Amino acid sequence: MALAHSLRAFRHRDFRLYFAGQGISQTGTWLQTIATSWLIYHMTGSAFLLGLASFAQFIPMLVLGPFAGVWVDRQRKRKVLMITQGFALAQALAMLALVASGQVQAWHLIVANLVLGILNAFDSPARQAQLVELVGGKEDLPNAIAFSSILMNGARFVGPMIGGAVIAGFGEIWGFALNSMMRGAVIVALWLIRATPRPTEKSTTGWREQLAAGFRYAYGFLPTRSALLLLSAVSFSVQPYQSLAPYFARDVFHGGSEVLGYLIGAGGFGAVSGMVHLAIRPSIRGLLSQIPFTAAAAGIALIVFSLSSSLWIALPMLFFVGMGAMLTAASTNTVLQTIVEDRMRARVVSIYMMSFLGVAPLGALLAGVLAERIGPPATLALGGAFSLAAAFLYWINLPKIRAAIRPVYEKLGIVPRADE
Numbered sequence: 347m348a349l350a351h352s353l354r355a356f357r358h359r360d361f362r363l364y365f366a367g368q369g370i371s372q373t374g375t376w377l378q379t380i381a382t383s384w385l386i387y388h389m390t391g392s393a394f395l396l397g398l399a400s401f402a403q404f405i406p407m408l409v410l411g412p413f414a415g416v417w418v419d420r421q422r423k424r425k426v427l428m429i430t431q432g433f434a435l436a437q438a439l440a441m442l443a444l445v446a447s448g449q450v451q452a453w454h455l456i457v458a459n460l461v462l463g464i465l466n467a468f469d470s471p472a473r474q475a476q477l478v479e480l481v482g483g484k485e486d487l488p489n490a491i492a493f494s495s496i497l498m499n500g501a502r503f504v505g506p507m508i509g510g511a512v513i514a515g516f517g518e519i520w521g522f523a524l525n526s527m528m529r530g531a532v533i534v535a536l537w538l539i540r541a542t543p544r545p546t547e548k549s550t551t552g553w554r555e556q557l558a559a560g561f562r563y564a565y566g567f568l569p570t571r572s573a574l575l576l577l578s579a580v581s582f583s584v585q586p587y588q589s590l591a592p593y594f595a596r597d598v599f600h601g602g603s604e605v606l607g608y609l610i611g612a613g614g615f616g617a618v619s620g621m622v623h624l625a626i627r628p629s630i631r632g633l634l635s636q637i638p639f640t641a642a643a644a645g646i647a648l649i650v651f652s653l654s655s656s657l658w659i660a661l662p663m664l665f666f667v668g669m670g671a672m673l674t675a676a677s678t679n680t681v682l683q684t685i686v687e688d689r690m691r692a693r694v695v696s697i698y699m700m701s702f703l704g705v706a707p708l709g710a711l712l713a714g715v716l717a718e719r720i721g722p723p724a725t726l727a728l729g730g731a732f733s734l735a736a737a738f739l740y741w742i743n744l745p746k747i748r749a750a751i752r753p754v755y756e757k758l759g760i761v762p763r764a765d766e
Contacts, residue, residue, distance in 0.1 A: 438529050563693075569747045620672050633678075
């Protein structure tokens with residue numbers, strides 16, 4: 347019975363289609379990401395360009411994400427996803443053609459990452475906002491969010507492992523070729539989904555007012571504001587380990603693309619393990635209380651990783667980095683999507699994605715600059731310390747956060763009313 351409850355989102359046909367299609371497609375995306383990072387570092391040996399490539403892929407989420415959320419709230423989510431995924435397939439094919447021609451340069455790959463980032467700025471809020479349609483309402487939504495996070499991070503675990511092996515055995519071109527083939531899976535799934543669309547917002551107010559309303563909703567309430575700021579700090583300081591991973595794979599652990607796959611995959615495996623914990627939780631109650639501890643765990647593990655010269659120590663540390671960072675992110679997302687009104691869902695999701703993925707490129711770019719001056723190990727150690735400090739500041743305010751969120755939980759029936 348407990349197992350059935352933990353898998354309740356899979357009762358819905360459309361969610362099963364979504365899970366299968368996105369699983370294949372996201373695995374391909376991470377496979378291509380590893381191929382891109384390895385190719386840039388192989389061609390240039392520059393830690394700064396690694397950071398710049400990551401910056402290009404994720405900065406559109408920070409700049410365009412909130413505006414994309416306002417637009418997505420007015421659209422049918424499935425239609426938006428068909429458009430974004432179609433262009434993403436075209437981007438994958440263009441990258442494949444460049445690499446296959448033998449004329450590829452580092453700036454080509456960085457620009458291609460920027461194009462993918464622009465598409466993701468619209469795709470991500472539409473994908474997250476569609477979940478409530480796929481499971482027919484809010485009852486199974488927390489479970490769907492958890493398994494969607496498992497899917498994305500499972501791809502982040504499997505994709506790099508496959509990518510490292512493929513690149514080592516057959517060359518970078520096959521990383522881009524496999525992604526191009528796997529991109530089609532999500533398009534097929536979207537064609538087969540028959541979920542009834544939720545009503546879109548019919549507002550007479552302008553986009554500026556709607557954008558401001560989304561920010562007021564997300565940042566005007568102490569619990570959500572505190573969680574989003576902590577998430578931003580973790581993403582800024584911890585996530586740059588991914589962009590600097592090629593340095594550690596080649597120069598610290600003296601390996602090739604397969605070791606890079608192990609490093610990124612270890613973080614992805616930790617994230618998946620954290621999401622399994624989230625999926626089997628019976629309620630969202632207590633999620634906001636656990637995130638200072640998950641953020642602190644990610645910071646401590648990153649510091650230990652940065653000081654390690656042994657792969658056998660580094661891999662478990664990255665496991666805890668991935669688990670801590672993703673539990674912080676997914677817990678925040680689950681609470682936000684549970685309490686938000688449907689009419690503002692894409693806007694609030696886009697603000698969450700901005701806080702999670704949007705600030706990460708700023709951290710990656712700064713990490714690339716610092717790594718050129720003080721070295722990647724010292725750069726990541728500083729990032730881990732910053733995450734610890736942010737977790738401590740959140741923990742100080744935890745009693746106020748608990749008191750503020752309780753009336754909302756009482757109204758939703760998540761916790762019993764004080765007078766009951």
